[in-house]
Amino acid sequence: MHPLRGVSVQFILTWAVTAIACAAATWIVPGMQVMGGYMGILIFALTVALVNASIRPIMQTVSLPITIVTLGIFHFVVNALALNIASWLSLNLFHIGVYVVDFWAALWGSSVISIVSAIVGSIVGLDD
Numbered sequence: 001m002h003p004l005r006g007v008s009v010q011f012i013l014t015w016a017v018t019a020i021a022c023a024a025a026t027w028i029v030p031g032m033q034v035m036g037g038y039m040g041i042l043i044f045a046l047t048v049a050l051v052n053a054s055i056r057p058i059m060q061t062v063s064l065p066i067t068i069v070t071l072g073i074f075h076f077v078v079n080a081l082a083l084n085i086a087s088w089l090s091l092n093l094f095h096i097g098v099y100v101v102d103f104w105a106a107l108w109g110s111s112v113i114s115i116v117s118a119i120v121g122s123i124v125g126l127d128d
Contacts, residue, residue, distance in 0.1 A: 031105025
């Protein structure tokens with residue numbers, strides 16, 4: 001078996017789980033609006049994955065002192081900001097995605113995405 005075959009299946013499974021979680025967040029959180037139908041959710045999920053892999057670790061490292069002082073509560077703010085960045089990128093680069101109305105929608109949306117991703121990921125069997 002080719003060594004990259006498992007990686008591509010893992011990527012597609014993770015993308016599908018993230019897309020399901022993003023769809024759930026747009027359904028539950030009133031301040032998140034899908035632009036572009038199902039393709040908008042798929043592009044937004046891809047953008048969320050890219051932001052989580054590239055920008056969010058830098059944001060978490062920079063905000064570590066305030067996260068420690070607030071006993072981890074600031075981590076929610078970092079997640080909300082990362083979701084806002086993913087929304088902005090998907091809408092401005094691809095002209096479809098999910099529009100996040102304000103910070104509170106991003107805060108609740110990132111919480112819903114985290115919870116649904118954990119539940120669906122454990123059902124599917126992802127190692128995350």
